[in-house]
Amino acid sequence: xxxxxxxxGGTFDPxxxxxxxxxxxxxxxxxxxxxxxxxxxxxxxxTPPFASPQQRLEMVRLGMAGNPLFSLDEREIFKPTPxxxxxxxxxxxxxxxxxxxxxxxxxxxxxxxxxxxHRWRELFGLAHIVVAQRPGVAGITRAAATLxxxxxxxxxxxxxxxxxxxxDAPSGAILVHPVTALDISxxxxxxxxxxxxxxxxxxxxxxxxxxxxxxxxxxxxGT
Ligand code: ATP
Numbered sequence: 001x002x003x004x005x006x007x008x009g010g011t012f013d014p015x016x017x018x019x020x021x022x023x024x025x026x027x028x029x030x031x032x033x034x035x036x037x038x039x040x041x042x043x044x045x046x047t048p049p050f051a052s053p054q055q056r057l058e059m060v061r062l063g064m065a066g067n068p069l070f071s072l073d074e075r076e077i078f079k080p081t082p083x084x085x086x087x088x089x090x091x092x093x094x095x096x097x098x099x100x101x102x103x104x105x106x107x108x109x110x111x112x113x114x115x116x117x118h119r120w121r122e123l124f125g126l127a128h129i130v131v132a133q134r135p136g137v138a139g140i141t142r143a144a145a146t147l148x149x150x151x152x153x154x155x156x157x158x159x160x161x162x163x164x165x166x167x168d169a170p171s172g173a174i175l176v177h178p179v180t181a182l183d184i185s186x187x188x189x190x191x192x193x194x195x196x197x198x199x200x201x202x203x204x205x206x207x208x209x210x211x212x213x214x215x216x217x218x219x220x221x222g223t
Contacts, residue, residue: 003033004101004166007092007127009076009085011186012039012056013049014211015063016203018184022132025179026105027069030130030163035105037064038073044082044118050190050220053077055210062206084118089126101170102127108140108176115148124154128166128173134181141176193217 008023015037023035039056042048049056057077064070075091076083085104092102104127111131114120123129133139141159144152158174165173189199194217200208211217 004103006032006035006103008105009038011049012060013186014059016184018182022179034069036071036073039077040083041076041079042082059207063204086119086122103130105130115151124172127171131176132179133176190217194220
């Protein structure tokens with residue numbers, strides 16, 4: 001049986017311990033082969049990142065260094081067009097074959113907005129979705145009343161509590177898995193830096209050293 005592969009997309013502007021813990025806990029908790037970090041080039045749903053693609057890539061590389069469960073995928077970062085997850089997954093499918101189980105990681109907040117994603121229904125045919133549930137935060141099942149009807153329909157059909165479901169098929173399940181709540185965001189880190197405060201202990205020292213050496217985020221208001 002082929003162990004499922006985890007995928008974590010994001011802007012990583014910059015990478016922080018919230019990202020790293022999420023990936024570590026999902027890979028170990030669900031017995032996945034690895035977590036592949038895929039930094040976005042031009043994210044479609046938000047303002048452009050502050051750091052350059054090269055700098056964000058370097059920060060992810062530095063932050064994950066030495067972890068054999070993590071890998072870095074550069075397929076989106078230098079694309080001149082918006083990075084759509086559905087296209088990245090199609091690409092991975094072509095590369096890894098039809099039977100490799102893929103698990104797309106996302107926070108519960110991202111899942112609640114899934115219907116805004118480009119060709120969102122196709123995602124279920126390409127990967128499982130693993131929603132990282134932070135304890136104490138209202139879960140997606142409790143937020144069900146606020147979900148768009150078509151997403152609620154998919155959730156009802158696909159939701160499973162069985163990690164084995166991630167191995168039994170290459171795609172199509174939705175699994176909610178608890179992760180340690182770390183209330184860290186890249187936005188807050190950028191704001192700290194812009195205000196002259198240290199974000200130390202919120203992100204790896206190597207990433208902070210890189211930020212300081214390159215004078216990143218000093219002149220932004222962090223948003
Ligand atoms: P920003 O503050 O700039 O919006 P961010 O900190 O949310 O950035 P992203 O690169 O947008 O970081 O996040 C990538 C993925 O990591 C998303 O699925 C997001 O839900 C998840 N994530 C980010 N921070 C955390 C955290 N502290 N705990 C759990 N998941 C997180």
